[in-house]
Structures are given as structure tokens and as C-alpha cells.
Amino acid sequence: MKLTKEQIxxxxxxxxxxxxxEKVKLRWGALQRQIMKDRIAAGLKVEGYRADWLxxxxxxxxxxxxxxxxxxxxxxxxxxxxxxxMADALNTTLRALQTVxxxxxxxxxxxx
Numbered sequence: 001m002k003l004t005k006e007q008i009x010x011x012x013x014x015x016x017x018x019x020x021x022e023k024v025k026l027r028w029g030a031l032q033r034q035i036m037k038d039r040i041a042a043g044l045k046v047e048g049y050r051a052d053w054l055x056x057x058x059x060x061x062x063x064x065x066x067x068x069x070x071x072x073x074x075x076x077x078x079x080x081x082x083x084x085x086m087a088d089a090l091n092t093t094l095r096a097l098q099t100v101x102x103x104x105x106x107x108x109x110x111x112x
Contacts, residue, residue: 065089 018024036046069081
């Protein structure tokens, strides 16, 4: 089957949209997150560049939290940061991210 020039140009336009559209990229990310959740729920190991990014980011966040806790503890020797304090910091950050996500959705952007 030989494609016409118009068909090739139309296909190229669709491919270009698929690889450059922020909306398509965000939907792809949402699909990948769901696949990862399903694999975890099934007791399967999650691999790939997204799983690697999550592990790397988790480590960076933990390192930053430990550093911040150590600095707090050194500055305020009469007080101590606990794991519960760190969880509070994460929950506060999560609420801030949810606020940003809501604001983006309000601007008609897909923030999945």
C-alpha cells in the first residue's frame, strides 16, 4: 500500500503532536503511574525509568529531610525532630502540591 503525500504529512502531524503535546505527555505519565500501581498491587516489582526516578527522588528527599532535621537539632538542642515531624513536613508539602494541581486544573491544564 503506497501512501499519498497528504497521508504521510497527516501522519507526521499526528506523530509530532503525540511527542510534543504537554497534554499527551501528562496523560502518558498518568497511564504509567497507574500501571506501576497495578504492578505493586499485584506484588510485582516495578522497573523502568519512572521507577528509577521515584527511587532517586525519594532518596534525595530523605537526604534533605535528615539534613534539615540535623540542622534543627543542632540549632535547638532543647528540642528534637522526630519521624512524626518529618511526616508532618511531607504532608504539608503534599497539601501544597495539591493546591498547585487544583490551580493548574482551574487553568484548564491537565495536571494529572
